[in-house]
Amino acid sequence: MDLKPVRVRFAPSPTGRMHLGSARTALYCYLLARRTGGQFILRIEDTDRKRFVEGAEQELINGLRWLGIHYDEGPDVGGPYAPYRQTERQQIYQKWSNELVARGHAYPCFCTPDRLEKVRQEQQKQKQTPRYDGLCRQLDPAEARRRVDAGEKHVIRFKMPTEGQTRAVDHMRGEITWENAQLDDAIIIKSDGLPTYHLAAMTDDFEMKVTHVIRGSEWLSTFPLHVNIIRALGWPEPVWMHLSVFLKPSGKGKMSKREQAAALGDGHSIFVTDLKQLGYIPAGVLNWIVLMGWGVAEDDVMTLDQMVQRFDIDHLTASPAAINFAKLDHFNGTHIRLLDTPTLAPLLKPFFAAEGYTVDDETLLKVTPLIRERLVTLDDCIPFAGWFFKESVSPNPADLVAKGLTPANSAAIANRAHDILSGLPAITHAEAEPPLRALVEELGLNPNQVFGILRVAVTGQVVSPPLFESMEIVGREKVLARIRAAIRLLETM
């Protein structure tokens, strides 16, 4: 691919939550900018006041920050082409809209929503493609001008060519051709004076000197409109790329609200801020989404920096990708394992806190290496290590009985172990294991049987981090006390 520095923008509208699709678009934009040493811009497309959602912009920004996708220019950081919120750029769109009308490429339309709706219904009844019937396109420009000046309510429509074809090139898909006769005269300025996406995005991309437009494939159908606007104004054309959508895990269509809720109940989500709360880390999420639409032959575990090194827009995939949460889990676990203890431990803390545990850093730092390779998500630290921060544990009596043995036998074994351990000045991994192994040998049992009793006695659970390391962290007095409690429990069975 060409490595000349580019200017790319991520241009979401603050109308909802930030989902995986947006995150991937932002990621690809970011990767391309960094790869070429260019700039990555965040632009807020907030011209739809009806669907505007308070706080959505902040969630977007938080999401990008959390993922580590940093932008060079944006509403909160400024930049040479500020402002970066479209509602603050209204005069600019007005100017270019006027220019379009002056050049005969656009016209005022006085049709009411009511009339438009009737036309649409009529067309549908006749099995025709619903589109504007061009009534106001015939209007004499001077007459139209007079009505506008008189304050008559109107919109501005772009005058699409009616003959021939429109051709445009998508970098991933090649040349695409449309019959102009199929195209519609889209509204570019609404009656509230604000532009629609079509005018606003094209204008800003021009004004902000955007060289590469990476956006969702939902824009493919309005692609010919956009290139016609640009060409009518004589603006340079960017490199276009329309990324495909993400499909639900079954591969059939997009995720519905209901399915989103089901995924959440399962510990998964398509929303970035949810993922953070569910215990996913940015590196895992990033590695997961970057591979949905971009393939690497081998070594698919990558950090953000490694992605930058390898990213190549010539090798993006155009086909829709089904979401696979199992793969997210895999990448998340893999990247957690890549974290060193001083980095991982603080990430775990809020999850312990959320469960009501008070954790001291000293213990946490010792516990972290023991559970690191067992974590798929950060919140897995609770079942594995929550018990470390409890004053006492309450084992299920039945779990204390070793496989193939009676409660009495188990109690006797626990007693022997207790004697051995109490004879040690301190219970460390190095000092405790040999004599207990010897005990296993002497009794002619499996390590599993003996260590299993102790595991349940000390940790209160059947699954835990390694026994000896765990006992060392818990400390001699507590270990011995818990074994004695377990013996008493076994004796009452």
Place this chain on the structure above:
RNA sequence: GCCCCCAUCGUCUAGCGGCCCAGGACGGAGCCCUCUCAAGGCUCAAACAGGGGUUCGAGUCCCCUUGGGGGCACCA
């Protein structure tokens, strides 16, 4: 209904005419390691949607069919 896009293992993908009786990853199965659970190592099963062309040669190029997806708003 109309327009446009897409099509390799269940899933994400490598492949850009011969290196492919198709490679990697997830998931699945088995084995090894092992104090539980993991992690790790090894092995196995698993795909070029179908049909026509072009070519000495096609997963790779073209066409059709089928299937899937997106769009058809004074939303983005």
